[in-house]
Amino acid sequence: MLKVTCGNVVGYLWECCRLLVGMLQFIWLAANIVYFIVTFFTFHNAKNYFYLRLIIGPSLGVARGSAAGLNLNCMLILIPVCRNLISFLRGSFKKCCRRNIRRQLDNHLTFHMYIAYAICIHTAIHIGAHVFNVERFLDSWDSQVVDDAEVKDTILRLSQLRTDAYLNPIAESADTTDTIREMFKTVAGVSGVVITLSLILIVTSSTETIRRSYFEIFWYTHHLFIPFFIATILHGIQGIVRYQTNIDEHDPEKCWNQEWIDDLDSEDSDEDDKCPTPLFEGNSPKSWMWVLGPMVIYFLERAVRFYRSKQQVVVMKVVKHPSKVFELQMKRSGFEAGPGQYVFVQAPGISALEWHPFTLTSAPDDDYFSVHIRRVGDWTEALAQECHVDKGEFQEAWKMPRIAIDGPFGTPTEDIFWYQVDVFVAAGIGVTPFASVLKHIWYKHCASEEMKLKKVYLYWVCPDTNAFEWMQDLLQHFDQQMLERGNTDFLDYNIYLTRGWDSNQAHNIVLNEEEGRDAVTGLQQKTHFGRPQWDKIFPSLVASHPGTNVGVFLCGPTVLANSLHKLCNTHSSNELGGIKFFFNKETF
Incomplete structure (x- = not known):
């Protein structure tokens, strides 16, 4: 029998706390899976989607499940990059929460990348399902969807419904149109292309190689999130996915193979073997409900950054260091930073849009704040020139370029x-x-x-x-x-x-090995x-x-x-x- 000791209990509790480091990611992953499954079966079993499933089959549930996952992750994607919000929460949690819980915020950029990967996966599933759906809609005009004669007849009748209560969004047969043409006739198709292209450019420019070597490309392409979100909000506005509105009068499970008539109350109608014509209506767009709140938070975040960028920053001193590194010592009214925090630096004279992150190398006890910048790219080289780094003499403050600072932001340090x-x-x-x-x-x-x-x-x-x-x-x-x-x-x-050492240096090191200093x-x-x-x-x-x-x-x-x-x-x-x-x- 297992002996329960105080040490065992504390050890078990400690393991639980350590597992909490991945708890938020686990909850997020579980939410993605559960929400996909619930949405899939909702659309797969709902009676008011009976006729739509008759045409396109189970891919309806796949398309709607992936759309639900996209809504969830598009709601979350902006929150981890709200740096001021993260710093505020980190400072607040320091007073009320355990260290393990607070450390979750240190992984905010990793979480941002996980969400981006999930958006890519859901997008691929969503595109695949809807390409299949458009093909099925197109084939339904020639009754090529199934082999059963009665089902063929019903699908053809559904496609021929051309009132405001239609079901098939494609009004022509495959003889007169094609999938690509039909896609670009719809708001969903055009906005879907914008969403996909924006996502591809954002993700491919976010690789470590691009970020490290071509930061400007990463910075500019990431701002394609603006057309991405606009297209996401507009994507469902046309209501391509349609459901039956009159299932009380027309039970699809009973009436699908019966005769449909527009006026069931006419004198020559036999109500025993006839049903009223099914009526359909498009789903109202819901993506805006998911992303509106985070977008408001994000734009408030950007407003705070804009306000900070207008605060005056005085470059007190420029120090040239070896290894192509230079130091900027600056002051700004009300600037307070903790040890190891970082700021974003902008030089409007070089670029009005680019902000580059740099860790503060000054201590909170210093009467200035400083960053060390290595000259490794076009922007850093241009900043060094603007700051007269190579002149090797003191430059008055008025000769320094205008510098904008956003931050400081919290770090694990x-x-x-x-x-x-x-x-x-x-x-x-x-x-x-x-x-x-x-x-x-x-x-x-x-x-x-x-x-x-x-x-x-x-x-x-x-x-x-x-x-x-x-x-x-x-x-x-x-x-x-x-x-x-x-x-x-x-x-x-x-x-x-x-x-980086040669034979001469190695020989010198050996000769001086016994010296007091290295x-x-x-x-x-x-x-x-x-x-x-x-x-x-x-x-x-x-x-x-x-x-x-x-x-x-x-x-x-x-x-x-x-x-x-x-x-x-x-x-x-x-x-x-x-x-x-x-x-x-x-x-x-």
Whole structure:
């Protein structure tokens, strides 16, 4: 018999809390599946769609089920990208909700992508079903849909109904028209093409390669969401999907193979074997009901961003760093940011529409806010020219370009003080948020403020020696400060150089191995060569910090994120008093 102990109960509750990380995604996925199934059977079994099913069969339920899924996901797709709303909720939940629940908001962009994938799947199903439906409507004029003679006769009669109460939207036989022509005769067909083309362009330009290398393409094509939503609202306005309105007088299950007459009350009619002609009406459009609320929220969000973009930002200083990196130090009235938060930067003189995300590298304690920008594209290169980065001399503020700032916005790094131990993992330029975080932690530490955090690890994976040159001054400052205060154990930073050294540098490193400072960085702690051995690092953390909560914060690629997430789960203990790793990833 299983022995129930306090440790077992706490461990079970802890596992439930960890599973909660994926609970919202599970609820969303279950809602998609359930809503599709319920809608399918609603249309598949409803009596007022009997005649429509007679023509097009079960694809009616498939088309309507996928349409229901599209409505659900189109309602949700805009909410995760309302950055001000997400930041507001994150700040509010900090006061009233557990950390595991609040961390759901950190995955808002991932959730946005999941919803986009669901929209693509439902769109493909919806298009396939309706292509089949149009073919069936067209074939029904020649009674090619089924082999049964009575059913053929009924389908032909339904297609020939040409009053306002018609059922078949195609008024011609296949001899005089075709599927493509009929599609472009309807609002649903034209709007469907607009929806599909917009979706294809949005999704294909959202790949990581396009986002990283051609951000402008990603930015502009994403604004095709405007015609996408307009076409979605108009898609059902014509009422192509029609249902029977007079099932009380004309029971389709009894009357489908009987004679229909328009005036059943005429004197020469025999009511025993005749039924009134069925009447049909189009479904009223419902997509607008789903997307109107989120669209209002989103446009309020954009109004807030527009207001912020008009606030004056003063460029106080421009600093040129190695490795094609430059720093902008700025001020704006009322600007307050937490450690590691990010802002969107616009330079109207370069582009009136483009906003680019950058992590703040200044600490909340600084009297300015700053971003470090690497010159890797047309926009960043143009901004460097506008800011006179290459002139190497002080420029007056009035010579600086107009800069607009939207933000700041919250990130997982706001939770750094919730843990006894923090582990920061950065890849290349991904170290930028930790510049702000480390400065803020050090300010609080030097001020002897009471805080839960007792130990900080920084693991920085650099592709070459140039990658860490601009960060070197900050780390050297920490080195000096820790030596002066006699507290060299508070910050343990580990720099890993993966490539970029030649034989001469390697020889120099070997000769200076016994020196007090590292030969590559000039820092107290030695540089490692190669990639971190995470399978050895995590056990050492477990051994060094038993019974503690460890926050792991990553700013880096997805492959590394997946690996670290698995290691956090593997090395977390379910026992009472065991070490627990909490994984956090920052994404844009």
